Amino acid sequence: MDRNNKGLGTIVIIVMAAIAVILVYRSYKVITAQGAERGKEILGAAYEQAADLAVKTYIPQVYYENGNAGNGDIFERIVQMAQEQIPGMGAEEEEEGKETEIIEDDSTEAAILEENERVIQAKITAENQQKIQQDSQVQPEQTQKGTDEQVQQTSSFNIVNPISLEQLQDYNFLLNNFFVVDGNTSAEKSEINLDQLWGKDMKISDDTSGPKILIYHTHSQEEFADSVAGDTSTTVIGVGEHLAQILRDTYGYQVLHRTDTFDLVDGRLERSKAYNYAEPVLQQVLAENPSIEVVIDLHRDGVDESKHLVTEIDGKPTAKVMFFNGLSRTSMNGPIDSLPNPYIEDNLAFSFQLEYLAKQCYPDFTRCIYLKGYRYNLHVRPKSILLEVGAQTNTVEEAMNAMEPFAKVLNSVLKGTNKNES
Known part of the structure; x- marks a missing residue:
């Protein structure tokens, strides 16, 4: 079972590497033909799609709670989940926002x-x-x-x-x-x-x-x-x-x-x-x-x-x-x-x-x-x-x-x- 998982993992890495090469090649072509700004747009879109795919695959709870893909709030939700799950994380901000009694001299x-x-x-x-x-x-x-x-x-x-x-x-x-x-x-x-x-x-x-x-x-x-x-x-x-x-x-x-x-x-x-x-x-x-x-x-x-x-x-x-x-x-x-x-x-x-x-x-x-x-x-x-x-x-x-x-x-x-x- 472990040998099969390792083989599958190797295939995934190869495929992702091939996709990356293709994306770089396409970006180069677009930059050459249409300029740097258009290339940035394509790379940005590719980044969002890759992020959605990764989150959907490995953290499906975040993906579906967030409501739709590629909206920029996914990673904020990941941080929020981390604060909820890891004791002490984010406690300082919460205290700063709390109304406290002020003793005046x-x-x-x-x-x-x-x-x-x-x-x-x-x-x-x-x-x-x-x-x-x-x-x-x-x-x-x-x-x-x-x-x-x-x-x-x-x-x-x-x-x-x-x-x-x-x-x-x-x-x-x-x-x-x-x-x-x-x-x-x-x-x-x-x-x-x-x-x-x-x-x-x-x-x-x-x-x-x-x-x-x-x-x-x-x-x-x-x-x-x-x-x-x-x-x-x-x-x-x-x-x-x-x-x-x-x-x-x-x-x-x-x-x-x-x-x-x-x-x-x-x-x-x-x-x-x-x-x-x-x-x-x-x-x-x-x-x-x-x-x-x-x-x-x-x-x-x-x-x-x-x-x-x-x-x-x-x-x-x-x-x-x-x-x-x-x-x-x-x-x-x-x-x-x-x-x-x-x-x-x-x-x-x-x-x-x-x-x-x-x-x-x-x-x-x-x-x-x-x-x-x-x-x-x-x-x-x-x-x-x-x-x-x-x-x-x-x-x-x-x-x-x-x-x-x-x-x-x-x-x-x-x-x-x-x-x-x-």
Whole structure:
């Protein structure tokens, strides 16, 4: 049997050698007659045919898996098969293509923050200039025209749950009925003090030369129970625009609504540094619009799925709201020097006066003033608040409905009429 195989092999070699000689001779003739390029084409075709024949004869699996002969992918498939069959071959390329977790050192993190700040600032500058031009086209007289009667009709309150200021002189009563203190911080009597909370003047100036209120969203991607994917009008951004429209149309304020996505970096949700990304943009907007006195960071809360933060106001299902304040102080380490806020007392007074009026007019509307240890960019203006509108279990309609009573309360505090109501 071996002798026969050797004889057959010898015959195959002789035949292939003869074919090679013939191919060389024919190529020579063609090159002589038609030039070198045509000779290369014939040699190339002969090479492909020989390769197909060899692969078909000795590695039929590759030939038939490849689908057709002479397509140039055969040898790539041979290499692929070798990588699959021989352990370790090609492993390095696979690892290079795999997404890996990146642990950032301080310098890398700083570089990322700097780059995000640069990109966001470039975007905000262009958008803000456009917005300023739009606002400048609206004359103060036009903004105010027709709103005086509306304001008069909507500014009066029905006090259904009177709370006397005498009751609030008691620190414990004040703290327990208006505030919730997070475990990471502590409330001090010097801050939770009625004379200070009520005594600060929260009225805004009558100057109509520019926007008075800024609304933005540190967490722009927060949605509600029935939000539509991709439709920002059904997220906190939509709720913010609804609030802006009420403040403009009903109360005559010039409002700047920013819709920047501070919690979306390179298309991915990134909330851990959203406040860092937002701060330089806020500072730029306020520098370009020094008339702004009120800054509202509008969010929605996250709660247990079994909770539904809803009440009824004027016959409408309405999401409950919560005011959120940072104290730049933790129980463990004391004041956070790296997060200074010269307006902590003003921030607290602003939240308190809103909460106090709301509790008397809409007893089940507000949840509390939540105190936590950090700053949350409330240092940018004395009248800065972080407003939580409902939670992920509320519907878009409930969140939208909450903006009418909130706007009414806000207007009263900004006009100073809240102290006449109490």
